[in-house]
Amino acid sequence: MREPSMETVSLSPPPQALLERLKDYGQEDAFSLWDELSSEEKDLLVKDIENVDLPRIDRIIRCSFHSQGLPAAAIEPVPESCVSTVEERTMEDREKWWKMGMKAIAEGKLGVLLLSGGQGTRLGSSDPKGCFNIGLPSGKSLFHLQAERILCIQRLAAITANEGAGIVPIQWYIMTSPFTDEATRKYFESHKYFGLEADQVTFFQQGTIPCVSKDGRFIMETPYRVAKSPDGNGGVYTALKSSRLLEDMNSRGIKFVDCYGVDNALVRVADPTFLGFFIDKGVSAAAKVVRKAYPQEKVGVFVRRGKGGPLAVVEYSELDPSLSSAVNQETGRLRFCWSNVCLHMFTVDFLNQVANGLEKDSIYHLAEKKIPSIHGQTVGYKLEQFIFDAFPYTPSTTLFEVVREEEFAPVKNSNGSNFDTPDSAKLLVLRLHTRWVVAAGGFLTHSVPLYATGVEVSPLCSYAGENLESICRGRTFHAPCEISF
Numbered sequence: 001m002r003e004p005s006m007e008t009v010s011l012s013p014p015p016q017a018l019l020e021r022l023k024d025y026g027q028e029d030a031f032s033l034w035d036e037l038s039s040e041e042k043d044l045l046v047k048d049i050e051n052v053d054l055p056r057i058d059r060i061i062r063c064s065f066h067s068q069g070l071p072a073a074a075i076e077p078v079p080e081s082c083v084s085t086v087e088e089r090t091m092e093d094r095e096k097w098w099k100m101g102m103k104a105i106a107e108g109k110l111g112v113l114l115l116s117g118g119q120g121t122r123l124g125s126s127d128p129k130g131c132f133n134i135g136l137p138s139g140k141s142l143f144h145l146q147a148e149r150i151l152c153i154q155r156l157a158a159i160t161a162n163e164g165a166g167i168v169p170i171q172w173y174i175m176t177s178p179f180t181d182e183a184t185r186k187y188f189e190s191h192k193y194f195g196l197e198a199d200q201v202t203f204f205q206q207g208t209i210p211c212v213s214k215d216g217r218f219i220m221e222t223p224y225r226v227a228k229s230p231d232g233n234g235g236v237y238t239a240l241k242s243s244r245l246l247e248d249m250n251s252r253g254i255k256f257v258d259c260y261g262v263d264n265a266l267v268r269v270a271d272p273t274f275l276g277f278f279i280d281k282g283v284s285a286a287a288k289v290v291r292k293a294y295p296q297e298k299v300g301v302f303v304r305r306g307k308g309g310p311l312a313v314v315e316y317s318e319l320d321p322s323l324s325s326a327v328n329q330e331t332g333r334l335r336f337c338w339s340n341v342c343l344h345m346f347t348v349d350f351l352n353q354v355a356n357g358l359e360k361d362s363i364y365h366l367a368e369k370k371i372p373s374i375h376g377q378t379v380g381y382k383l384e385q386f387i388f389d390a391f392p393y394t395p396s397t398t399l400f401e402v403v404r405e406e407e408f409a410p411v412k413n414s415n416g417s418n419f420d421t422p423d424s425a426k427l428l429v430l431r432l433h434t435r436w437v438v439a440a441g442g443f444l445t446h447s448v449p450l451y452a453t454g455v456e457v458s459p460l461c462s463y464a465g466e467n468l469e470s471i472c473r474g475r476t477f478h479a480p481c482e483i484s485f
Contacts, residue, residue, distance in 0.1 A: 045224035073306035101272030106161035117177035128180035134422035147194035148459035206235035232384025261342035284350035288343035295325035313388035430454025436465035442472030458484035
């Protein structure tokens, strides 16, 4: 039994209309401890319930629970025709796509969308993940590196495609969560937006959704507050629509959106080659992919759902081990080898279509978790959507293979873990940049073995290894160090 508050327990009954609405949706238990609450706590509970869109949440719970029991369409490998592989890409292709992408960027047609709702909990930090410093010589955080890559591309686009007519700012839309929003905004303000204009950076929050028990009832975190959790990185579609940012993109003439997750230290933000490829193919959605390193690697892979169906992503836990290790005899690759690394390109029109489609279907993934509640740790569900839930809504998705060592350095676990740590990401950055410097005619000295160190090239000097000869040729750098202007 809960001890009544030290304040006088108020004996007023719960608001009748609100209680009736809760009963309509089978959620009247939210008021089960009403008589034990103080007046102030009752006000908090009423406000909390009034802020829940009950018809929408009820629809989501019903549709999500119902879809759990439905058989999914059989999965097939992604057809070869849907993938641009590294080996089949010619130098002419790359140059053509780079120029097409640069032209679109110079015309202000590309927006960048960052998924940054997560805290660095697994990294041992309560700060937003983007604030994390992975230990590079420069000490730059993930946010800082990404901002400088945007600065670099803006400048390159002005020089190559705009004939020096001036820099067109790339709009950067950053999705936060209720747990990271204020800290993210303050971090950008205190670092003067890392050299970007304040008005080219827009913050918006993903939604939250009540956590529910196995029978679909709200779990109460306290007697006067429903337990809620963020609605997953796929909440970005609903959040863009509800915060009217899709309208904002349209009004600015943005046609394409480059979307990525914050925890990749090698992400090529606003990649002109990927954008040019996307425009050239005329599709509404595309994803960069890397080859699975080995059959049991814990990554989601792209598949085709049903014969002639859309492309979709299947989590590693959902893929039967026999399928994971099956080999395509013609190519010698795994049949299911294209890993999703959360690097996507969409048209703005498609984002609008997805937001409407996901809202209409109201199907969320049910993640079984232990949820803090008035009864201690309650086993229940968090409801989430994922960024890749968009792909089944397009008839035309194309995949663009990239080299893992050049574009994918995930930062997910604390140092000391077996993989995806700040240290492993830092080494991937240093090794790639060392290769750039040597290719540009530079030399390295080092007091520790070269496999454990390297140099860092500031994004302000080079986006992907270009334009380094004038800085590096004939010069010797002592690793580890940062090479900047």
